[in-house]
Amino acid sequence: MQVVETNIKDCYELVPRVFEDQRGYFFESFNQKRFAELTGLMVNFVQDNQSFSSKGVLRGLHYQKGESAQAKLVRVLQGKVLDVAVDIRKDSPTYGNVFKTILSAENHRQLFVPRGCAHGFVTLSETATFFYKCDNYYDPKAEAGIIYNDPNLNIDWEINESELIISEKDQVLPRFKDLILN
Template identity: 55%
Template structure:
């Protein structure tokens, strides 16, 4: 497994070693021991999976402590633009966003630590996204930021006038007014 750092501390990209032959391919999508060797020591306790159509935009979501979540995000089918926003008030990159194309073909994974908001837009006809979490979902701890926040100015890679967005995500507060406890 290869690890790449991003311009935001603790936000990393993981690319597995892929073994291909005439039958197809094989790779380890998760290996706790190998991640530990890379300095990443996590205990994931919940897996989530979503199916979305082209033009769907999900996010930006987070959970406040004590139910904050680290996520390891990957795409099983299709292509997304994955976005993370640093909510850690003491971080030099507070309020900065990072985006990366995650695809079934590139097999990259984004490790998003606690203290970040997360969202994605679907670029392909459809996408299946899976992510591991180190904490369980807790409704009382959830928070979010509106996808089109002017301060964050995120380019989602899709036409926002045609985006498919849940009613819940349409009423999320601005970055300035979010209830982040990080």
């Protein structure tokens, strides 16, 4: 596994070593010991989640506040997405930075999103199956987010806005400058 630093502190792209032959492929998707050696971070994943989305579905930008904050390791099992992380840690040297990457079933890349970052993705393929490991349990009372089209973040979602499919809840999230973090 190769770990690539991003422009957000402690946010990493993971690129696995893929072994392919006539039967298909094999790769190690996560190794806690190796991850800790390469990043200096120790994570203990306690919950796995999976979603299925059609083209144009935008989920995000989400995070959990306070004691319920979550680090996530995300990847695409089928299809292709544009994945986005935003550093919302006010004491971070990369506060306000946005990182974008393409995750797909073909490139097998993963993104480690540390606690204190908002996260979202948009489906670029006809459908996508998105998988993520979390280091803390979901708490609906701690749920929070940032509006996807925040003018200060200026995220290019690489899909025409008229084609986006966004939940009602995600359409009324606050702007980045209005965040109140607990």
